[in-house]
Amino acid sequence: TDIKEESPTYGEGNLPDKILLASTAGENFTPKSALKHQCVHNEERPFTCTECEKHFTDSTTLKKHQRIHTRKKKLKCTECGKCFNHSTNLRIHKRVHTGEKPFQCPECGKCFTQASDLARHKIIHTGEKPLKCSECGKCFTWASSLAAHKMIHTGEKPFNCTEIHTGERPFNCAECGKWFTQATSLSNNAADVSPHDLPRWEQEQRR
Structure with missing residues (x-):
């Protein structure tokens, strides 16, 4: 099954409160468990192990997997000194240094170091969208994308604007006298202003 190469994700701690996810199997779930369950169906794996780059559907499975990395590491990369428990992980890691990308997409020719990365990429071409609002x-395509979309209907706005809106308009157009908050807005206005837009008295002065 194909999965997307990159996708916006929600961690378990910041999952929106109001999410209604479509379930392929028809079961009912809480918002958190629904997102986790849906990942099983479309094989979305947003949680990545920093040690071996394996991908998982949820943080619990990732944490369980990471225990293998806490054991004594015997295999060492001769290029950077990073250590691994398994020869397979070391072999995959070495591709970072060699630049080897043996897994190629048959659709666009893009290459990847791991089969899982190729699988996540392929969904770009299939256009599969199993989740419906x-x-x-x-x-x-993704449960996380549906969750973000649902905020349009719930009216939820979890992201705050970092700009300070003072109402100040320091940029003045010498042609028409209008004031603007940004220099770019002033430039755009100046390009659009014609002599016919000016006050009658100023038009007469320019004749």
């Missing part, structure tokens, strides 16, 4: 019917 119950409110408007729009379909999505």
Whole structure:
């Protein structure tokens, strides 16, 4: 099954409160378990092990997997000194240094170091969107994308603007007298202003 190379994800700690996820199997779930369950169906694996780069559907499975890396590491990379428990992991890691990418996408020719990365990439070409919004019917490939979309319907706005809106308009157009908050807005206005847009008295002065 194909999975996307990169996708926006929600960690377990910041999952939106109001999420209604479509379930392939027809079961009902809480928001957190629904996201985890849906990953099983479309094989989305947003949690990556920093040691061996394996991908997992949830943080619990990732943590369980990472225990193997806490054991004594015997295999050492001769290039950078990084150590590994298994020869397979060392072999995959070495491709970082050699630049080897043996897994090629038959659709676009893009190459990857691991088969799992290729699998995640392939969904770009299939266009599969198994998740449907119950409110408007729009379909999505990833549970996380559907979750973000649902905020449009719930009105939830978890992201705050970092800009300070003072209402100040320091940029003045010498042609029409309008004031703007940004220099780019002033430039765009100046390009659009014609003599006919100016006050009548100023038009007469320019004749």
